[in-house]
Amino acid sequence: DDFYNAIYTYNTTHEEPLYLLQALTLPDAVNYGEGDAFRKSFYGRLLSDGLKLVDIIHGRRILPVGEMSGSGYYRKDISPWVIGYLVGTEWNPDVIAYTDERDIYDTAYDGAYFSTTDGAGAFEAMLTKIMDRITAYESKKYKEQRLIGFMNEPLTDPFVYRDDYGKVIYKFENKDLEKKTYGRQLDKYVCLDAEHVIPGEKNQAGTFAFYHLYDFCPEFYKYFSEEQKAGLADILPSMDMSKSFDGYLDLLGKYHTMPVIGSFGFSTxxxxxxxxxxxxxxxxxxxxRLMTVYRxxxxxxxxxxxITGWQDQWERRSWNTAYTQDLANNKLWKDLQTDGQGYGLMEFTTSExxxxxxxxxxxxxxxxxxNQGRRLSVKTDGEGLCFLVEGSDVSENKTLYFPVDTTGESGSRTSDSPKLNFSADADFLLCLNGKNDSRLLVQSRYDSVRENFLNEMEGKNPFEEYPEADASEFVPIRMAMENKTVLEQVNPETYPLRYLPAWEAGKLRHGNNNPDSETYDSLADFCYGDGCVEIRIPWALLNFSNPAQRLIHADYYKNYGVKFMEIKKCRIGMGDGTEDEISMSEYSLKWKKQKxxxxxxxxxxxxxxVWR
Structure with a gap:
């Protein structure tokens, strides 16, 4: 209720009020759970929460403590500033497909405020019923109506992609069904169309089409089915492919007969x-980039x-880092490596x-x-492990090496490339080699991307052969990325692998990371000064799953995957490669609650x- 109270207070004390488009979402556990969309936990929850939201915005609802959807005393009437309702989340395509394939549900719905048109599916009928019931409830109880629409995105949009793989016959409830797998390469196999939901005679507010926008597929329009291209024959030639998302915005604007709204965002x-x-x-x-899309x-x-995010969200996850994290506690620290956490316009800085x-x-x-006339100082903060190196020869022209040991289960006292020796086993090797060629390397045994994504990247099983615990090879730290390449020629008998590309996440960026600086670079990892250099290594690059509790990854090949282990200290060294052995010293890892x-x-x- 704090949020709604704050809106009421602001809008009753300012000449220019804030307006709200009220979302109605589902938890991931429901959206990606078992069953179809008409089950109680799916349809029932959407409807129940939708009716509660109507009362909430009118200041007529008390939710007892313990309800998972929120609790509080909603006594402030903010309805004059609520534009409308947005039903749903980024829907799970499997639930849509499963619901539409079942023949036990009607694909038509005829309500007083919303109805379906010919061609609607069962999932669309479910959404229509939700929209109709919410509108009916508000109309009867409060004598008001508002715009209402449902969430959509490129993965579930109205457009059909050609079937490169031929027809697939599969079993469904003891029946043979022929299913077109259009766009199987893109995982695009269902369609939702706001045009299939139309306002009824009693509806005076109307509806809209809403899309969460992102780069779905380069030149997506090339892969439409022939029937789809024919259906869009009046639109495709006039699309401006040079604009954001390869002309997708133009397509949506011209396709729909109703208002279109989009959400969009980019991570820092x-x-x-x-x-x-x-x-x-x-x-x-x-x-x-945000304002380019807006224009x-x-x-x-x-x-x-x-814009999809006002503030950064530490609890967010991304598919290519989630396997590395203690997800129940990732809100305790700032993970610079997780794409999903950086979409806000405001950040919470913890850097000391x-x-x-x-x-x-x-x-x-x-x-x-x-040693050798140089001094290494070490600190930790909510973002990573920080170094300060001072010395008369410390500059971008001097190469320095910093071995780091964390696990005690693996690591090497030698490095083949560069040729170095250490006084203790090292899991990581920071190579500081000027402004443009500095990077953090990981011992090949402790490379989490190899263990988790080797099959998707190279088609090899990481557990058939793997590096020894004391392997002396140090390799670049990578991140798996999406592969959105569409194959023009395919064999319908086999599913060709499209290997995931990799991004070198361990490559370090030089620049000034101080927000007060005129040359501020928010992505900078290190910065040279007069006879010194400062460095921050993000926690995730050092395979910390939860630095707040000093949890790191244990040996992947003893545990068959990512398991967590606690450490209380690490070892860090510094040298320039001229010594016989780089000496490493113990550093105690301590954590205090982050301010x-x-x-x-x-x-x-x-x-x-732009917006002003």
Whole structure:
């Protein structure tokens, strides 16, 4: 109720109010659970929550403590500022397919406020019934109506892709069914169409089409079925493919007969899931890209747009990092590597060290070791392990090496390339080699991407042959990325592997990471100063699953996957490769509850200047 109370307070004390498009979502456990969309936990929950939301915005609802959907005293009437309702989430295509294939449900629904048209499926009929019931409830109880629509996205949009793999015959409830698998390469096998849901005579508010927008497939329109191309013959020739999402915005704007709204976002995280933008986006690039999409939406005739995140969300996960994390506790620390956490315009900064080449914030008690006229200081914060190296020869022209040992279960005292020896087993090797060629390497046995994605990247089983515990090979740290390549020629008898590409996540970026600097670079990992260099290594790059509880990955090949183990200390060394052996010293890992500050990203004023 704090959120709704805050809206009421703001709007009754300001001349320009804030407006709300109220979402009605489902938990992942329901959306990706078993059964069809008409089960009680799916349809029943959507409807029940929808009716509660009507009462909530009118200030007429009390939810007791213990209800999973939220609790509180909703006594403030914010309905004058609620634009409408948005039903659903990014739907699980399997639930849509399963619901539509069953012949026990009607595909038609005729309500007083919403009805389906010919061609609707059972899932669309379910959504129509939800929209009709919510509108009927508000109309009868409060004598008001609002816009209402449902969530959609490229994976479930109205468009049909050609079937490159031929027809598939499969068993369903003891019957042979022929199922067209259009767009199987893209996992696009279901369709939802807002045009199949039309307002009834009693409906005076109307509906809209809503899409969550992202780069689905380069030149997607090339892969439409022939029937689909014919159906869009009046639209496809006039699409502006140079605009955002390869003309997808133009297509939606021209296809729909109702208002179209889109949500869109871009992450400033260090890690990525796609190379569609040439790598991670810094905060400035985030703002510029967001406003490019917004302008393209205006040009395409959209009625509105929503940026998907106001603030970064530490609890979010991404498919290519979730396997590495203690997901129940990832809100305790800031994971720079998870793409899903960085979509906000405001961040929560926990950094105790500004990576800007200025050593003034470091105290003498942080010095870990000294050798060859150089001094290494070490700190930790909510984002990673931080180094300060000081010395008369410390510059971008001097190559330095920093072995790091964490596990005690694996690691090597030697490195084949570069040729180095260490006083203890090392799991990681930080190679500082100027502004453009510095990176963190991992011992091949402790490479989490090899264990988890080798089959998807190279078609090999990682457990058939794997590196020895003391292997002396140190390899680049990578992230698996999406492969959206569409194969033009395929064999319908076999499913060809499209291997996942990799991004070198361990490549370090030079720049000034201090937000107060005129040359601020939000993605910078290290920065040279006068006779010094500051470095931050993100926790996830060091295979920490939960730094707040000092949990790291145990040996993958003893445990057949990612298991967590607690450590209390690590070992860190420093050298330039001229010594016989790089000496390593113990560093105690301690964690204190993180203090954070809210900070508007550099993207915010860019958006503000356009929207103002």
């Amino acid at each position: 995280s260090r890690g990525i899931t796609t190379d569609a933008y040439g790598g991670p986006l810094d905060e400035k690039a985030q703002g510029e 393209d939406m205006e040009a395409a005739g959209f009625s509105g747009g929503c 060290v500004q990576i800007d080449g200025d050593p003034s914030e470091w105290s003498p008690d942080k010095v870990l070791l000294e 954070y500050e809210e900070r508007l990203k550099a993207s915010y004023p860019i958006i503000q200047s």
